[in-house]
Amino acid sequence: MRRWLALLVAATTSLVLIALLVPMALLIRSVAENGAMSRATAAAESVAVSVGTADLPLAVERVEWPVTVFLPGGRVIGEEARRTDAVELAATGRSVTAECDDGREVLVAVQSPEGTVVIRSFVSDAELMRGVREAWTALLVLGLALVVLGIALADRLARAMTGPIDGLARVSHRLAGGDLDARAEPGGPTEVRAVALALNHLAGRIGDLLAAERESVADLSHRLRTPLTGLRLDVESLRDPEEAARVGARVDALERAVSAVITDARRRSAGRESCDATAVVRERVRFWSVLAEDQGREVDVALPGGELPVAAGAESLAACVDALLGNVFAHTPEGASFSVRLAPHPKGAELVVSDTGPGFDPALLARGNSGGGSTGLGLDIARRTAESSGGGLAVSPVPSGGARVEVTLGRP
Template sequence: MRRWLALLVAATTSLVLIALLVPMALLVRAVAENGAMGRATTTAESVALSPDPELSAQRASLPVEVIRRVTPQSSDAVRLAALGRSVTAEADEGRQVLTSVQSPQGTVVISVFVSEQELRRGVYEAWVALLVLGLALVVLGIVLADRLARRLVGPISELAGVSHRLAGGDLEARATPGGPPELRSVALALNHLAGRIGDLLAAERESVADLSHRLRTPLTGLRLDAEALRDREEAARIAARVDDLERAVSSIINDARHHERAQTSCDAAAVVGDRVRFWSVLAEDQEREVTVELPQGRVQVAVAAADLAAAVDALLGNVFAHTPEGTAFSVRLTPDGRLSVHDEGPGFDAALLERGSSGAGSTGLGLDIVRRTAEASGGSMRLSKQGVELLLGR
């Protein structure tokens, strides 16, 4: 912006100076010519009025010729001056001023020669001075424009930096109002917006935490009901699921209370294997055939274990929610972090990719959670007719 403003001022100043200095330069030349011709006329009249024209011509500062005899071969200017008129005529490398005077011997024509050098005396020096003045004014205009642009660019750059910090999650970033009144107004508005964003996010996190905390009461009742079961094996199985649910609720509360989380990673093979074993019990109850393909070694991905577990639960939960009992499904994880969950059901509807859309009466957030988990790791999600494929970042 500083460069463009400087160029604009330089161009504008140059046009104004050209419009001003060119006529002034022409005026200087005309004044010099008029001065030279005035001096020549004065010299011619002085010589004509003197008693001895030849002697006066010798003492003149300009070349003077005294013509006592006018013949038909004389120039038109000389013959016209002999008629009693003052004549100015063009000559080689200059001009002539001619006048006549009557003497006892007849008409005498006085011719004063004005050279081009005399006509241009002081003109080139004045032109150089005007050029230097113009350049100085252009440079001065550029310097002033740069100072003005610095006052504008500084606050604008700070506003841009604060906006980038806010976009990066630094909700404490604030701009220092400065510069022209309009920029100060923008800075104050940006600070107000940042404050409102912080307040809204804090209120949202508190609401999520409060809602999650309210789930602890029914979880406690569910745990008591599980412990009251006479079948110890069944009680232990239900209690384990209650523990998993309670851990998930606690994780939601912690995430809501502490929004900034460090980048973590996990072993995808271990997390996927654990969640598949959890869902395998329900699959066995519903007589679903489960095919699992996991690598032998570790598959390190740039996803927190809790987030990956939630994504796997959402994918497997969709299989149980959207396919009839007895429908087989498969879970496959490759060493490069590619996770796929396919089933033999009727297939996915493309509308399920929209957040909040569901075809089975659920919240419709499952696939959106999966997509955001994959993208947060630097990967992606692809939805096919028979399942979902995730590419997890490493």
């Protein structure tokens, strides 16, 4: 916008200056020509006063102008000049002004007892244009200065307009990135201030809606956990072990699905967060290590020595780690070892979980088709956690057997 405003002002100012300065330049030239012609005429008339007297040669010498006097007998006094057709015309008794090769000649006819005397005063082109080019240069410099001044004022005005608009754009990008505390500072024209106030109101309204959604999610969690607990107790009371195991597996799948839905809703309703990935992964691995010890699983853990901040909330990252390790315990036989490695990455951090189980087909990792009777929601949670932080998820088989999941997390 600043460039377009500057171009608009430059074009408008140029048109106005052209409309003003061109006539002024022509007027200056006309005034200069009229002045030169007036001086030449005055010189010729001052000599004409001495026609018919003995002081004529002295009068021609005293005048500060190139003057030539053509006497009736053909004799010439003063500057040498060719007897042109205009001189012949003036000899008939008519005073004229005529164009010649290098300028103009002013011819004054004076009657004397011997006949008509023609006094010629010559005005060169340089005399006609004396001071005109300097005046035109001054007008050109003045015009350019006015154009530059107009552009500078337009740029200053444009900054006053575009500055608040750029601020609105930055705030909107921050809001889109999850920073719900971002607010625009009203400024600039009235309309821009109105937009800033409306954007701030919208951001506040979004925060209120997300707070209400978090409360609804928390209420949903409590409401669903109670009937699931009762259903699990009913399953445990079944007398048929096979039936109890079958129904119990379905209840487990339902509980995982409900947990995934609640975790995902909490993640979406929360603002942009960050945490120390090293601390979160260490705490979750310590939690799962108890179960790994009971099942005879060897755990290989490699964590950074210091903090490793990532653009994910502690709860979201903990749910991601739980989902990945839960898949290891759910889909690998007891005694199968696994490893957890966390290391810095150009984007932020990289979490790698690999196991020595039977592995899986990567083509079956879409939602609802991850194999082994799983719903696939564990990897889905991990993928959304990674993508929401600016990273991604990749799954690959281990050459020696097993699966490898790489989760890339962005930096805050």
